[in-house]
Amino acid sequence: MLYALLCYNDEDTVWAWDKAQEDEVMGRLAVVRGKLERKGKLGPSLRLLPTTAATTLRKSDPPLIIDGPFAETKEQLLGFYIVDVANLDEAVAVARELGEANPGGSYEIRPLALYNAGADLRVPA
């Protein structure tokens, strides 16, 4: 079975960490990740840039682009895509295309701070 672990915390606090704090936490996480990686249990792991860097595409008709993160509380996180694009315009274009294929809801478009591909995991057949 594959599980996603979604990380939540107060970004104001986390992004205000100084280098020493940052290195300490990242060091501790690297130990845990390393253990999982050696067992081939870790897929992609990533860190998002702050919500201030986010743009949201509301999949209404016509789609609406909003500065900032997804802020509704009546909809739930259903999944996500990682795309490699040249800039925000291209990311928005991808979101629009996906939105046409699957209307309703929103895509929050958020740049990544870190990305580790991890093991090539498969959902058990």
Add this chain to the structure above:
Amino acid sequence: MSADLAWISAAITAARPQAVGALLRYFRDLDTAEEAFQDACLRALKNWPANGPPRDPAAWLIMVGRNAALDGVRKRSRNTELPSEEVLSDLGDQEERAAERIDAGDYRDDVLRLLFICCHPDLPATQQIALALRIVSGLSVKQIARAFLVSEAAMEQRITRAKREVAGGEVAFETPGAVQRSERLAAVAAMLYLVFNEGYSAGDNPERAQLCDEAIRLTRLLLRLFQTEPEIMGLLALMLIQHARTPARFDAEGQVVLLDDQDRGLWDRKRINEGLALIDKAMRHRRPGAYQVQAAIAALHARAAAPADTDWPQIDALYASLERLTPSPVVTLNRAVAVSKVRGPEAALEMIAPLEDRLAGYFHFHGLKGALNLELGRHAEARAAFDRAIALANTAAEAAHIRQHLDRLMADHPAPATGAR
């Protein structure tokens, strides 16, 4: 226990602008607001380790601070019974939510107002910065004094004077209209950039370099509250990309390393990526401004893997639009650097010649003039300009950097025997 304290102090720091801002709106007096917040923090220190963190620390601190200050008033007027400490510290979720409802709509203007009162036009830049660090960031007078290399007593006095100035001024407490809000945002953005530059100009002093992080933190907060402002996106991007270079800006001896000579592998890619993402976002608004243009210039440097890859024609064009947006001799001087790369040192010298009068006392003017003359093999002119630059240097690192040029020049082309040096 110490882990508790670290968490609490981080939460209090993060909540401070919003909490003090709301308390200021409530009490309409800065000292009362600060005291109320102080009281709330003391209660948080007692209460949070035992009861765990509240869901919304800012709302908790506002509610408790407000009650504490009102108690003070009641106590002074010898009125009826006081609510017990337990009642105050045991704020249930319900009360918290109520506090949030009261304030949520005003939060962003509260924070903006708190930052805006530090921009009082009668306060010199250094006092605006000191005041913001004291009341918005909550740094201690001792910390601020250390950053400014003055005694604690002197800084205490400066901040007290600045507060008096602010208290005497008119502060509008009603919700600002659109025009007033954008005026406030512009003033606050300028003040935050001052805080950043205070830190950036002193990169060899870690105490002051921390001001860069603080300016970034406050600007990020401002952008979270005003998410559709392209200039605030631009300002945050500018700060992030400039600060990303900090690890490469000074060598082991604390000497300035110029952009061309910096080890680009030391640049902080995470900050750069965040900056680039923010510029992308800002540009979609098609409302250019000075911070966005400056951020775009910084981004072009950040995108070049090596100095030779720098897109100088584009930088020249961006400086040209910056000259239109905010005409100033310093902007033209910066443009001249790009011009020297695109059209040669001769053209750049021509461009800065008319600035001589206005920039006669400006270190960078003479530094650039010397470097351009040096490139053209005009050694006497180069030497004279470098001498002038050294005399005007603001920091030891600046002076040492020019002296390197001068020493090399002297070794290769000794001054004529009659030449005065």
